[in-house]
Amino acid sequence: MSERVGEDRGAAEVAARWRASAAGDTVLLDGFHAIKHALRFGADIPLALAADRDAALGLAERLAPDLAERLAALLTPVPAATLAALVARPHPTGVAALAVPARRAPAHGPAPAVLLDNPRHLGNIGAVIRVAAGAGARGVLTTGTVDPWHPSVVRAAAGLHWATAVHHVEPGELPSHGPLLALDPEGADLRDMTVDDGALLAFGSERAGLSPGTRQRADALVALPMRPGVSSYNLATSVAMTLYHWLAKGR
Ligand SMILES: C[S@@+](CC[C@H](N)C(=O)[O-])C[C@H]1O[C@@H](n2cnc3c(N)ncnc32)[C@H](O)[C@@H]1O
Incomplete structure (x- = not known):
C-alpha cells in the first residue's frame, strides 16, 4: 500500500x-x-x-x-x-x-447566578457565559427557545461553558433560594445596594426586556445608571456591569 x-x-x-x-x-x-x-x-x-x-x-x-x-x-x-x-x-x-456538553443547573454556592429571560442573540448569550465564567458566577440559566449549548454560543463563549454551569430552564423551574434581582432601567440604582452571593440576577431579552412573569417574581427591580437619552445597555454589557459591581462591592 x-x-x-x-x-x-x-x-x-x-x-x-x-x-x-x-x-x-x-x-x-x-x-x-x-x-x-x-x-x-x-x-x-x-x-x-x-x-x-x-x-x-x-x-x-x-x-x-x-x-x-x-x-x-x-x-x-x-x-x-x-x-x-x-x-x-x-x-x-x-x-x-x-x-x-455538561448540562447542569448551578449549585448553591458563594456567588450569584445569572438568568437570561428569553435571550435571542447567540453571540450575546456566549458573551454572558464568558463574563460569568470570568467573574466566578455560579452559572447562567436561560429560558425561551434558544439552546445555550448551541455551537455559535459555545464559540462566542470561547469554550467557557465548562467553567460555570450553563442550563436551560422552564420559567416554573427557577431556583427559589436567594433573592431574585431583575435588572431593568426603571429599577432602584444598583450603586446603592450590595448583591447577595445567593442572588439570581435576571436580565430581559434584547427586544422585549423582562417578561411579565419574571417582573412579577422579582424581589427587586435594579437599574444600572445611564445618562439621559440612552434607553438601555446591551444585554451582555448589562450582565458584565452587574457582575463587576458584585465583584467590586458585594464580596
Ligand atoms: C437590550 S436590553 C432590553 C431593551 C428592551 N427594549 C427593553 O424594553 O427593556 C436587555 C436587558 O439588559 C438589561 N438592561 C439594559 N440596560 C439596563 C439598565 N440601564 N439598567 C438595568 N438593566 C438594564 C435589562 O435586563 C434588559 O432587559
Whole structure:
C-alpha cells in the first residue's frame, strides 16, 4: 500500500469517527482557545483534530503550557481538506474538537447566578457565559427557545461553558433560594445596594426586556445608571456591569 493511500485511509477513518461523535450529544469546539478553555475546565473531549499539529502544539507551548502534554495526546492530525469537509469555515488556528456538553443547573454556592429571560442573540448569550465564567458566577440559566449549548454560543463563549454551569430552564423551574434581582432601567440604582452571593440576577431579552412573569417574581427591580437619552445597555454589557459591581462591592 502506498503512503498516500494509507494517509487517505487514515483521514477517512478519522472523518468517520468525527461524524459518529458529531451525531451524538456533542458540541463543536471551534479553534484553539475554545479547546483550551474546555479542556482546562474539565470537558470530556472524545475527538480533537489539527490541520497543522505542530503549529497547534506551538500555540499550546506559548499560550497554555499547563495543557501542552494533554493537547499533544489529544490532537489528531488531519489534512486541511479533511478538516474543511468536517467543519464549515475552520477556525484560523486549524483545530476543532467535539465535546460532551455538561448540562447542569448551578449549585448553591458563594456567588450569584445569572438568568437570561428569553435571550435571542447567540453571540450575546456566549458573551454572558464568558463574563460569568470570568467573574466566578455560579452559572447562567436561560429560558425561551434558544439552546445555550448551541455551537455559535459555545464559540462566542470561547469554550467557557465548562467553567460555570450553563442550563436551560422552564420559567416554573427557577431556583427559589436567594433573592431574585431583575435588572431593568426603571429599577432602584444598583450603586446603592450590595448583591447577595445567593442572588439570581435576571436580565430581559434584547427586544422585549423582562417578561411579565419574571417582573412579577422579582424581589427587586435594579437599574444600572445611564445618562439621559440612552434607553438601555446591551444585554451582555448589562450582565458584565452587574457582575463587576458584585465583584467590586458585594464580596
Ligand atoms: C437590550 S436590553 C432590553 C431593551 C428592551 N427594549 C427593553 O424594553 O427593556 C436587555 C436587558 O439588559 C438589561 N438592561 C439594559 N440596560 C439596563 C439598565 N440601564 N439598567 C438595568 N438593566 C438594564 C435589562 O435586563 C434588559 O432587559
